[in-house]
Amino acid sequence: MPPISPKDLLQKNDEDLVKLTLENQELYLYLMRRYEPKLLRYILRISNVSEAEAEDVLQDVFIKAFQHLNEFDPDLKFSSWIYRITRNQVISNYRKIKARPQTVELIEEAGTGVEKLLSDLDIEEALNNHELALEVEKVLTAMDQKYKEVLVLKYLEDKSYQEISDILKKPLGTVATLLNRAKQAFKKQATVQGVNFALVEA
Amino acid sequence: MTISEKTFAAIKEQKITPKPRWEFILKDSVVWVMFSLALIVEGMLVSVTIFLFSDQDWDIYNKLEKNIVEYALIIVPYFWLVLMAIFCGLAWLNFRQTKKGYRFHTYLVVLVSGVSGLILGTTFFYFGLGNKIDQLFTAKVPYYERMVCHKSEFWEQPKLGLLAGEIVLWDGPDRFVIKDFDNGNEWIVTGAQVIWREPYQPGPPGPRRKIKLIGSQINDNTFRVLEVRPWQ
Known part of the structure; x- marks a missing residue:
C-alpha cells in the first residue's frame, strides 16, 4: 500500500480512516486527535468528574475503541459509535468510583447549542453569554441524568435524532419522547432553581 | 503530551x-x-x-x-x-x-x-x-x-354423564361394552339412535378403539349413551 500523506489523511472521513487504521495501526493517532476535544468535553458534560479523571476515562475510551475497531459497523457513523463507547465508559467509571458531583464548567460560553436549546424552549435570552452559560449549566447539573444526557447530545453536541438513537441504543421514537420530556424537565428545573430566564408566554 | x-x-x-x-x-x-x-x-x-x-x-x-x-x-x-x-x-x-x-x-x-x-x-x-x-x-x-388440565379429567365422571374408554365388545352401534380409562371397569353401553360423531363411524370395533361417551349412568356398570365421539 502506498504511503498516505498527512494532508490526505486529514481529508479522509472517519470510516475510511478506520479501515486504514486496521491496515496500519499508526494511523489511529489521527482518529484520536479528531475526537479528543469533543469527547473530553462530552465526558465532562455528562459525568461531573474532574478534568484529570475525564482524561483517564478518555484514555480508556480510546484503548477500548482501538481493541474493538473490528467490531465497528460501517452502517453507523463512527462518531455515534465512539460516543456510545464513551458513554458506556463514563457509566462504568461512575459505577467504579461512585463519583460525587463536582463543580465542573460544563459550558464555557453560550454558543449556538445553548441558544438553540433556549429557543426550542421558548426562552428569551435576557442574559449575556457567560451568565447564560452558567445558568443553563446550573439547570443541567441539577437534572436527572437521562434527561441531561439527551439534552447535551442534542443541543451541546449537536447530534441528530438518529445519532442519539445510535449512541444511547434506544429506538428513534423513544429518543423523541425522551427529548420532549427532557425539555419539560429543563423548564421545570429552571423554575425550581429560580434561574433567571425570561420565559416567553405561549 | x-x-x-x-x-x-x-x-x-x-x-x-x-x-x-x-x-x-x-x-x-x-x-x-x-x-x-x-x-x-x-x-x-x-x-x-x-x-x-x-x-x-x-x-x-x-x-x-x-x-x-x-x-x-x-x-x-x-x-x-x-x-x-x-x-x-x-x-x-x-x-x-x-x-x-x-x-x-x-x-x-x-x-x-x-x-x-x-x-x-x-x-x-x-x-x-x-x-x-x-x-x-x-x-x-x-x-x-x-x-396441566387434560380432557381425561372431564371424561371420567359417569355420574355427570361423561365417560371414556376403549371398546372391548361390539354388538352394534347402539350396544357395546367398553373398558373405562379411569379404573379399567367394564361398562355395558346401550342407547337408541346413538349419534356417532365424525370421523369415527359406527361399525365393528377394531382393536383398542378409544371413544368418549355423553349420556347418563344407569347403574354401576351400565351407561345409557346419547352421543359417541372419538377420543382423539
Whole structure:
C-alpha cells in the first residue's frame, strides 16, 4: 500500500480512516486527535468528574475503541459509535468510583447549542453569554441524568435524532419522547432553581 | 503530551492490538442463534398450547355444571403459557443484543416474536409435535399432570354423564361394552339412535378403539349413551 500523506489523511472521513487504521495501526493517532476535544468535553458534560479523571476515562475510551475497531459497523457513523463507547465508559467509571458531583464548567460560553436549546424552549435570552452559560449549566447539573444526557447530545453536541438513537441504543421514537420530556424537565428545573430566564408566554 | 499521544504510547508499550474480526462475528452469531432457538422453543410451546386447547370439548361445560368462562379458566394451560412468556422474553432479550436490535421498540419485537411463535407453533401442531411434547411431559415430568388440565379429567365422571374408554365388545352401534380409562371397569353401553360423531363411524370395533361417551349412568356398570365421539 502506498504511503498516505498527512494532508490526505486529514481529508479522509472517519470510516475510511478506520479501515486504514486496521491496515496500519499508526494511523489511529489521527482518529484520536479528531475526537479528543469533543469527547473530553462530552465526558465532562455528562459525568461531573474532574478534568484529570475525564482524561483517564478518555484514555480508556480510546484503548477500548482501538481493541474493538473490528467490531465497528460501517452502517453507523463512527462518531455515534465512539460516543456510545464513551458513554458506556463514563457509566462504568461512575459505577467504579461512585463519583460525587463536582463543580465542573460544563459550558464555557453560550454558543449556538445553548441558544438553540433556549429557543426550542421558548426562552428569551435576557442574559449575556457567560451568565447564560452558567445558568443553563446550573439547570443541567441539577437534572436527572437521562434527561441531561439527551439534552447535551442534542443541543451541546449537536447530534441528530438518529445519532442519539445510535449512541444511547434506544429506538428513534423513544429518543423523541425522551427529548420532549427532557425539555419539560429543563423548564421545570429552571423554575425550581429560580434561574433567571425570561420565559416567553405561549 | 496530548491524551491522544499518551494513549498511543500506552497502546504501543502494552502491545495492544485490535481484537480479531472473527471474535465479533462469533459473538454476533451466538446472539442470533440464541434468538432463533428462543423462537423455535416458543413455537414448540405454542404447538402444545394449541394442542391442549383443541383437544378439549368446548360444549360440555353444561354437563360439568359450569359456565363457559369457568370452564375456559380451568382448561387454560397456564404452565405452557408461562413458559411461552419466558421464551418470548428471552427472544426479545437476545434480539436486543443484536447489532441493530435497539432500533426497534419493545412492543414491536415482542409482537413480531409472538406472531412468529404462533406461525411456527401452528406448523408444529399441524405435524403433531404439540401432542408428542404433551405425551413426553406426561410420561417423564413429575407433577406435570397436576399442572396441566387434560380432557381425561372431564371424561371420567359417569355420574355427570361423561365417560371414556376403549371398546372391548361390539354388538352394534347402539350396544357395546367398553373398558373405562379411569379404573379399567367394564361398562355395558346401550342407547337408541346413538349419534356417532365424525370421523369415527359406527361399525365393528377394531382393536383398542378409544371413544368418549355423553349420556347418563344407569347403574354401576351400565351407561345409557346419547352421543359417541372419538377420543382423539
